[in-house]
Amino acid sequence: MDLTAAERDMLEGREGPARQRAMKGLVQLGRAYGAPRLVEIGYAHIHAGMALYLEDVELMEDLAAIDARMAVPASVNIANADTVNWKATGAPESLARLQRRAAGAHAKMGSDCTFTCTPYWAGHWPTWNTHMTSIESTVTIFCNSVLGAKSNRDGFFAVYAGITGRYPLFGYHLDAIRRGTMLFEVATPLAGGSDFSCLGFHVGNAVGDGVPVITGFARRPTLDELDALGAGIATSGGASMFIVPGVTPPYGDIAAAFHGAKPPLPARVDAAAIAAVYARYADGHDALDIVHLGCPHASFEEMKLYARLLDGRRVAAGLELWITASRNVRNAAAEAGIVAKLEAAGAKVISDTCPMSCHFARTVSPDPKLGVVPPALRAVVVDSAKQAKYVRDMIQCPVLLTGTEEAVETALAGRFVPRRRPS
Amino acid sequence: MTRNVISARGIVEGRASGPALVSGEAISFLGDVDIRSGTVVGDLPSVKGKSLAGTVLVMPYTRGSAGAWRFLYQLFKHGHAPAAIICGTLPDPSVVQGAILAGVPIACDPSAPLDGLRDGQRITVEVEGERAEIRIE
Numbered sequence: 314m315d316l317t318a319a320e321r322d323m324l325e326g327r328e329g330p331a332r333q334r335a336m337k338g339l340v341q342l343g344r345a346y347g348a349p350r351l352v353e354i355g356y357a358h359i360h361a362g363m364a365l366y367l368e369d370v371e372l373m374e375d376l377a378a379i380d381a382r383m384a385v386p387a388s389v390n391i392a393n394a395d396t397v398n399w400k401a402t403g404a405p406e407s408l409a410r411l412q413r414r415a416a417g418a419h420a421k422m423g424s425d426c427t428f429t430c431t432p433y434w435a436g437h438w439p440t441w442n443t444h445m446t447s448i449e450s451t452v453t454i455f456c457n458s459v460l461g462a463k464s465n466r467d468g469f470f471a472v473y474a475g476i477t478g479r480y481p482l483f484g485y486h487l488d489a490i491r492r493g494t495m496l497f498e499v500a501t502p503l504a505g506g507s508d509f510s511c512l513g514f515h516v517g518n519a520v521g522d523g524v525p526v527i528t529g530f531a532r533r534p535t536l537d538e539l540d541a542l543g544a545g546i547a548t549s550g551g552a553s554m555f556i557v558p559g560v561t562p563p564y565g566d567i568a569a570a571f572h573g574a575k576p577p578l579p580a581r582v583d584a585a586a587i588a589a590v591y592a593r594y595a596d597g598h599d600a601l602d603i604v605h606l607g608c609p610h611a612s613f614e615e616m617k618l619y620a621r622l623l624d625g626r627r628v629a630a631g632l633e634l635w636i637t638a639s640r641n642v643r644n645a646a647a648e649a650g651i652v653a654k655l656e657a658a659g660a661k662v663i664s665d666t667c668p669m670s671c672h673f674a675r676t677v678s679p680d681p682k683l684g685v686v687p688p689a690l691r692a693v694v695v696d697s698a699k700q701a702k703y704v705r706d707m708i709q710c711p712v713l714l715t716g717t718e719e720a721v722e723t724a725l726a727g728r729f730v731p732r733r734r735p736s
Numbered sequence: 737m738t739r740n741v742i743s744a745r746g747i748v749e750g751r752a753s754g755p756a757l758v759s760g761e762a763i764s765f766l767g768d769v770d771i772r773s774g775t776v777v778g779d780l781p782s783v784k785g786k787s788l789a790g791t792v793l794v795m796p797y798t799r800g801s802a803g804a805w806r807f808l809y810q811l812f813k814h815g816h817a818p819a820a821i822i823c824g825t826l827p828d829p830s831v832v833q834g835a836i837l838a839g840v841p842i843a844c845d846p847s848a849p850l851d852g853l854r855d856g857q858r859i860t861v862e863v864e865g866e867r868a869e870i871r872i873e
Contacts, residue, residue, distance in 0.1 A: 369806075
């Protein structure tokens with residue numbers, strides 16, 4: 314691989330041990346994937362250091378201890394405990410304290426410790442053609458598709474890219490693979506984020522690690538709908554980007570989306586395809602423990618929607634309504650009086666984590682000293698196909714997927730309200 | 737005892753030995769392996785119920801998941817990581833990242849088929865740069 318003089322300095326240790334460790338890893342990764350050189354990146358969304366995994370927070374502390382610093386703007390992915398209001402999720406203080414140690418390491422390294430899966434709602438908004446890296450597939454697909462930035466679905470090495478400001482030139486950093494592989498035509502009305510999340514889940518399943526081109530929307534999807542769509546696609550398959558011609562840059566029409574090649578015949582997505590995703594997550598259960606909204610972490614607009622649906626009403630006794638958003642969005646919503654309305658209705662507003670990110674101790678083995686007890690949940694109701702999949706797989710708990718408004722009605726009534734088909 | 741040396745493409749540097757564990761199916765580190773025991777729990781007939789710990793894991797390819805690195809690293813932290821991995825084709829970037837973190841050498845695309853390999857045969861994998869050597873004892 315061709316390295317610049319500055320990159321060679323990092324590799325050979327003249328820029329300190331952190332940059333050397335990071336550069337060694339990136340060069341091995343680049344060599345494996347045939348990258349001819351490294352590119353300069355403009356943004357990194359990096360690993361939190363997760364308190365529920367054994368010695369995982371230490372991964373970030375070790376880097377901070379050898380004076381790692383972020384060379385580019387960096388945000389931090391979702392974590393395993395609300396670091397301020399851990400009691401709301403039933404976590405022991407020991408877990409929150411360990412999670413806060415990760416925040417300390419991030420502060421030292423100069424990253425913005427957002428602890429969120431939607432850093433874009435917290436102000437991290439890379440623009441067209443910005444090379445970047447992300448540990449979170451929802452962030453990768455949003456930035457690649459909606460913003461036109463260039464990112465692979467990364468793992469831990471997102472932090473190495475942040476430390477060096479470099480990433481190997483392969484995958485979605487190359488324009489040649491940023492083109493459609495399948496064409497989908499939406500032939501059914503969609504209502505709200507949950508339907509877009511199910512559309513994404515259906516499309517992601519069909520497209521594998523290709524690039525879906527999606528047409529046929531009745532109107533331009535909102536940012537929240539595009540966010541839900543991408544999260545769904547990235548959950549069921551290995552896709553890193555999607556294209557909505559005329560909406561996502563820089564593809565003005567179907568021909569551009571396929572780089573001038575003849576588009577394949579469209580796969581029609583009908584009402585049954587969307588209903589099938591809801592039906593997949595319908596673990597029939599009368600006893601509900603948690604209703605969850607905010608996967609991925611809610612935007613300010615979504616917080617407004619929840620407040621409108623909950624204003625002046627009251628969550629039923631015997632179950633909990635969790636609303637998850639980044640601390641930045643939460644603070645903005647608090648200033649606007651939205652959080653007060655949500656809390657007056659009995660909702661719990663939670664940051665830094667979410668059900669699937671804080672309740673999966675059953676399938677991993679956290680340090681026994683933390684005293685984490687996996688919760689005995691009877692069922693969780695969600696409005697996101699992503700949350701549904703991971704509640705089932707990681708928490709190993711029954712899960713029911715419904716629309717956003719129906720999820721709120723479920724919380725108010727204390728019994729499950731299935732999704733109503735839009736007409 | 738026959739002794740075979742097969743060249744391969746080097747992906748993650750290092751040198752390790754161990755008994756072979758041959759999987760006929762692709763493995764996803766997120767979901768197919770219990771990190772607490774190192775045991776394969778996924779529905780993979782050739783390796784289900786077997787432990788990856790200390791083995792030279794031989795498989796046709798890796799099944800994709802962006803979280804694979806974390807589970808490979810957790811296997812290492814729990815003392816159940818494979819000693820080395822030999823893959824028929826290039827593994828996912830996430831697996832490569834986890835292997836570098838956990839110090840598990842990876843070789844792929846061996847120059848001769850490994851069909852005759854049986855579980856328990858001792859193998860050494862040595863990767864330096866882009867060159868890898870697989871020694872079968």
